[in-house]
Amino acid sequence: MIVVTGATGNVGRPLVSLLAGAGERVTAVSRRVPSEGLPEGVVHSVADLADFASLGAVLEGADALFLLLGGELNGPGAPAVELFDLVREAGVRRVVLLSSQINGTRPDASSHARLREFERALRGSGLEHTVLRAGGFASNAYAWAEDVRARRTVHAPFADVALPVVDPADLAAVAAAALREDGHHGQVYVLTGPEGITPRRQAAVLGEVLGETVEFVEISRERARAHLARFMPEEVVDGTLDILGTPLPEEQRPAPDVERVLGRPARSFADWARDARGAFR
Numbered sequence: 001m002i003v004v005t006g007a008t009g010n011v012g013r014p015l016v017s018l019l020a021g022a023g024e025r026v027t028a029v030s031r032r033v034p035s036e037g038l039p040e041g042v043v044h045s046v047a048d049l050a051d052f053a054s055l056g057a058v059l060e061g062a063d064a065l066f067l068l069l070g071g072e073l074n075g076p077g078a079p080a081v082e083l084f085d086l087v088r089e090a091g092v093r094r095v096v097l098l099s100s101q102i103n104g105t106r107p108d109a110s111s112h113a114r115l116r117e118f119e120r121a122l123r124g125s126g127l128e129h130t131v132l133r134a135g136g137f138a139s140n141a142y143a144w145a146e147d148v149r150a151r152r153t154v155h156a157p158f159a160d161v162a163l164p165v166v167d168p169a170d171l172a173a174v175a176a177a178a179l180r181e182d183g184h185h186g187q188v189y190v191l192t193g194p195e196g197i198t199p200r201r202q203a204a205v206l207g208e209v210l211g212e213t214v215e216f217v218e219i220s221r222e223r224a225r226a227h228l229a230r231f232m233p234e235e236v237v238d239g240t241l242d243i244l245g246t247p248l249p250e251e252q253r254p255a256p257d258v259e260r261v262l263g264r265p266a267r268s269f270a271d272w273a274r275d276a277r278g279a280f281r
Contacts (some may be wrong), residue, residue: 111239
């Protein structure tokens with residue numbers, strides 16, 4: 001059995017579908033009962049990773065675990081080693097952790113200190129493990145959906161800074177491979193899209209997908225910071241804006257690991273936008 005945390009999100013939902021479609025027994029874990037149905041045969045369990053003990057019963061009989069840490073787990077909490085002690089004691093042998101590219105490119109960034117702690121704890125746990133260090137998500141464009149629907153407009157900072165954003169479907173596909181196949185133990189995969197794309201170009205792609213013009217309006221870093229600060233810790237806001245506005249060369253360079261694992265090119269932002277266009281209509 002494979003346990004998938006964050007099972008109702010942009011990565012977890014396609015991962016659950018891939019695993020179920022491959023004939024795996026899957027337990028989908030989230031903090032709330034999903035509003036939409038899960039694939040036939042998938043069991044849903046409510047648990048909160050902020051409380052490690054809540055996973056105890058969920059892990060019984062599991063062979064593998066996909067671990068996605070929600071935003072609140074990037075703050076102070078119980079030592080990460082305690083989670084992996086629980087996982088090991090439950091008999092789980094394989095863990096795939098969704099992490100961030102920042103842990104490789106900016107190893108001292110305070111915004112990701114907690115996530116680095118989970119990486120270190122997993123490496124020292126004695127469990128078979130794979131770490132997926134993801135770049136920025138194509139699905140972050142969902143933040144523009146309301147303005148695109150209402151006014152066919154995108155407001156964003158750093159109009160012409162290109163980053164190789166990754167389709168969450170590719171993250172799910174790589175995670176499924178690492179959960180189901182041998183040969184991924186100890187690997188750290190950096191997962192990005194196939195090419196850099198600017199926010200201005202993302203808006204244009206959304207317009208092409210919708211068959212209408214979507215106007216791009218560049219906003220200041222200060223305005224973007226005020227918006228993000230409403231739902232992100234301060235250090236996470238500043239770290240995010242640093243990457244979006246002044247990325248390092250490695251953060252702008254497409255990584256080969258999606259194609260290396262899956263044997264096909266990474267999906268583009270346009271691929272993601274075509275699948276997501278219903279949210280922008």
